[in-house]
Amino acid sequence: MINRRDFMNLSFTAGSGLILGVNYSCIQGNTEKHEKIEIKNYSFNPFLELTNTNKATIYIPVPEIGQGPRTALAMIVCEELEIPFANVSVKQAIASTIYGDMSAAGSETIDKFYLPLREAGATAKDMLKLAAANIWNVTSKNLHCKNGYVLDTESERKLSYGELADEASKLPIPESVGLKKPQDFNLIGTKQKSPDLRDMVTGKAIYGFDASLEGMKYVSIVRHPVREAKVKSFKPERALAIPGVSQVIEVKHFKPIPYAEVLPGVAVIAKDSYTALKAKKLLEIEWDLSEIENEDEEAFQNQYQKLKSQPPEFVLRKPDISKIISDRVLEFDYKIPFWGHFCMEPMNFLASYHDDKCVLIGSNQRPNLIQDLISKIFKLPLENVIVETTLGGGGFGRRLAVDYALEALIISKEVGHPVKTLWTREENTLQDYFRSLSYHNFRIGIKNNQIHSWFHHIMTKPIAGGPRYEVQGAADIPFNIENIAIGYTPLKTNIRIGSWRSVSHSYNVFVVNNVITEVALGLGLDPFRYYLELLGNENSKTIKLPLRGSRGTVECNLDRLRNVLVKAAELSGWNDQNGKNSALGIACTYFKKSYAAHVAEVIMKNNKVRLTKITSVLDCGKVVNPLGVRAQMEGSISDAIAVTLKSNITIQDGQPQELNFDAHDITRIQDMPELQLHIIDSNENPSGAGEPPFPSVPPAIANAVFTLTNKKIRTLPIQI
Amino acid sequence: MITLTINNEKYQIDASSETPLLWVLRDHLNLKGSKYSCGIAACGACKVLVDGNAVPSCVLPIASVIDAKITTIEGLGTAEELHPVQKAWIKENVPQCGYCQTGQIITAVSIYDKHDNLKKDEVLSIMNSNICRCGTYDRIKKALDGLF
Numbered sequence A: 001m002i003n004r005r006d007f008m009n010l011s012f013t014a015g016s017g018l019i020l021g022v023n024y025s026c027i028q029g030n031t032e033k034h035e036k037i038e039i040k041n042y043s044f045n046p047f048l049e050l051t052n053t054n055k056a057t058i059y060i061p062v063p064e065i066g067q068g069p070r071t072a073l074a075m076i077v078c079e080e081l082e083i084p085f086a087n088v089s090v091k092q093a094i095a096s097t098i099y100g101d102m103s104a105a106g107s108e109t110i111d112k113f114y115l116p117l118r119e120a121g122a123t124a125k126d127m128l129k130l131a132a133a134n135i136w137n138v139t140s141k142n143l144h145c146k147n148g149y150v151l152d153t154e155s156e157r158k159l160s161y162g163e164l165a166d167e168a169s170k171l172p173i174p175e176s177v178g179l180k181k182p183q184d185f186n187l188i189g190t191k192q193k194s195p196d197l198r199d200m201v202t203g204k205a206i207y208g209f210d211a212s213l214e215g216m217k218y219v220s221i222v223r224h225p226v227r228e229a230k231v232k233s234f235k236p237e238r239a240l241a242i243p244g245v246s247q248v249i250e251v252k253h254f255k256p257i258p259y260a261e262v263l264p265g266v267a268v269i270a271k272d273s274y275t276a277l278k279a280k281k282l283l284e285i286e287w288d289l290s291e292i293e294n295e296d297e298e299a300f301q302n303q304y305q306k307l308k309s310q311p312p313e314f315v316l317r318k319p320d321i322s323k324i325i326s327d328r329v330l331e332f333d334y335k336i337p338f339w340g341h342f343c344m345e346p347m348n349f350l351a352s353y354h355d356d357k358c359v360l361i362g363s364n365q366r367p368n369l370i371q372d373l374i375s376k377i378f379k380l381p382l383e384n385v386i387v388e389t390t391l392g393g394g395g396f397g398r399r400l401a402v403d404y405a406l407e408a409l410i411i412s413k414e415v416g417h418p419v420k421t422l423w424t425r426e427e428n429t430l431q432d433y434f435r436s437l438s439y440h441n442f443r444i445g446i447k448n449n450q451i452h453s454w455f456h457h458i459m460t461k462p463i464a465g466g467p468r469y470e471v472q473g474a475a476d477i478p479f480n481i482e483n484i485a486i487g488y489t490p491l492k493t494n495i496r497i498g499s500w501r502s503v504s505h506s507y508n509v510f511v512v513n514n515v516i517t518e519v520a521l522g523l524g525l526d527p528f529r530y531y532l533e534l535l536g537n538e539n540s541k542t543i544k545l546p547l548r549g550s551r552g553t554v555e556c557n558l559d560r561l562r563n564v565l566v567k568a569a570e571l572s573g574w575n576d577q578n579g580k581n582s583a584l585g586i587a588c589t590y591f592k593k594s595y596a597a598h599v600a601e602v603i604m605k606n607n608k609v610r611l612t613k614i615t616s617v618l619d620c621g622k623v624v625n626p627l628g629v630r631a632q633m634e635g636s637i638s639d640a641i642a643v644t645l646k647s648n649i650t651i652q653d654g655q656p657q658e659l660n661f662d663a664h665d666i667t668r669i670q671d672m673p674e675l676q677l678h679i680i681d682s683n684e685n686p687s688g689a690g691e692p693p694f695p696s697v698p699p700a701i702a703n704a705v706f707t708l709t710n711k712k713i714r715t716l717p718i719q720i
Numbered sequence B: 001m002i003t004l005t006i007n008n009e010k011y012q013i014d015a016s017s018e019t020p021l022l023w024v025l026r027d028h029l030n031l032k033g034s035k036y037s038c039g040i041a042a043c044g045a046c047k048v049l050v051d052g053n054a055v056p057s058c059v060l061p062i063a064s065v066i067d068a069k070i071t072t073i074e075g076l077g078t079a080e081e082l083h084p085v086q087k088a089w090i091k092e093n094v095p096q097c098g099y100c101q102t103g104q105i106i107t108a109v110s111i112y113d114k115h116d117n118l119k120k121d122e123v124l125s126i127m128n129s130n131i132c133r134c135g136t137y138d139r140i141k142k143a144l145d146g147l148f
């Protein structure tokens, strides 16, 4: 960790007009003309530039994939800087180690940047104040900042930040700065719209797919639907005969790290997208299929049957077995399928390798990884690898893998000019990093009409070796149950897997919550009240797991968890249920430092089950931008409807089967029920909102369906 | 050479007649507001107005729209005054990633500009042809509420 002062110093290049970032979608909003005046830029720190014309530019390190950092992070700087949000323009920072970890991952953006950005704003504000004090020859203590001005209240003088920028930027960076008290916030907590809104509704916003470089050509690649296939030979002649096709080259399998696996194939390079897409159909490729395993769903099921009869390979929680004497044991077996990311914008990247300098432009979730990896692979200094992040048409974890960026650069290097790769929707699914298929075996011991022992054996294909990202939401259950045993065994499959919104919470929270409701109803108890009982009376709980780092010590604030659960029950009218033809289902979870609960309402109409309403309660600490948080809650619900009621990925002959939106429909507008969203008013430190509201939605829906139909749900999507 | 009328301008296009309009817009004319997402007319991201009807341009051969009046997202409203649908989208802060919104807006414009007095559920059933992977539907509904 670099200290704050070093950090602020790192790019302190006053007056240099240092270019730290790219300005994709704000070009339009920023064309105001200052004839006669020469505009000078002053960089105060890596996040902030001020001009002599009173404009502020805020550099956003975290990629925008729809989760809102370009709004929320800019708001945080503006709050401390005391500058109107409408006065700033927002630029996407290019990849740089200055920012630390820039990735859009784990719903950690706000948590990670809240303090550094407040300090960035406050530091600049103090310097501007001191500059004014020097000019007026007073002490800066009596000066105030407001709306982009330093004010001397006594003499009613004021100077704009623009007027002070030059002077201020020459001052030493203060050793320490004071931050505003949360009760004095006037921007954080207010509803702010995205700075990219106008560009998005006028078609001007630039996504990876839209970026271009002088001299670039378009690339489309034929790969085999099964990952282990290799190119034996190919005939490029018919493709090359198409006017506009300049080259056909082989792309070799290359896997420097799992999250950057370039798959083998044959690439067509052409003057435009359509020519590339058309010509690739004419390639004749002979594949080496000797290493293919014809995996299918039946093989997975057989694997599960075998593994569940054996003790788990890894034990995460272990009770004292001698004490477990239950009246009876209930067994549950779940299969939660593979899911694809289906980002609206399919993978693509623009890359140029020229004279040992690389430029990579596109939407991604991990600018640093791209830069670092490419600098290592091609043995180039970091500064020779420029990574520009455009707006991204969705991410959901898919763009944490950087295979597609590496692939584009390898091709550019070979053909000697900039290239833009474009993946079709089908390729996007075939070459996805799916959320792993998971199996779950539960044995729930009942004694004195309550859960006395809880055994949960989780099986997934691990993202990294053993259980690391696979057990959260299950191993860390904070329940008041005497005997908890959690085990994990890796599944074996060649299917490529990765992170998907909320990672293991996405399946574990589902099965855990479904078990609770089923057990409660089976015991004749109210699921909500029984859930509260399971959460006990303690204020918080620390769960120790044999995992490295923060995953090994998990804190659950039970007050906050109970609070969201109670609120969701109350708002949904849990206690006033009376319908014969309707039912409610409830679920909750915590995800890092955020807490969420959901109640779903379903009705029976013409013998069909319909989802009519979702109540969603989220506690993510202090909310920076309520509009952004609400959007994430809505998006979580939409995602949940897709995976609970509409779609999944199945494997036949080693190949994913549902490749496009015809076979893999996702939530559409008519699928959306009435929403009731509630964000807990809190002064706790801000925490994530992108993933936390997702995991408890699918089980809330499933629990409602079970309550209504009494049909046990053991896999997804539910056929209703 | 094929002549197309797009956003009230005539363009000479040097592309084979079966080329889908989407790629001509994006690669030949640098009109990149229309997006590629599924390529099979299943998501609506690439929609444009053809004589006022919202149609997916990813499967629309340019030969079939030679005599048509084509409007893309770039051709809606004017620099001074956005189309009422765009304004409603801004008011409700509809987009998340924004990638699907061209198609959403084009579909809503095709309904709005026809003044057919459709009922709410009829409007929704037309909007159902557009996918939003981010799940902005609730805000789309609010924007539509202000329009219809």
Ligand code: FES
Pocket: B035, B036, B037, B038, B039, B040, B041, B042, B043, B044, B045, B046, B047, B056, B057, B058, B059
């Ligand atoms: S890209 Fe044309 S409908 Fe999906």
Ligand code: FES
Pocket: A066, A344, A393, A394, B095, B096, B097, B098, B099, B100, B101, B131, B132, B133, B134, B135, B136
């Ligand atoms: S806003 Fe992202 S797909 Fe609709």
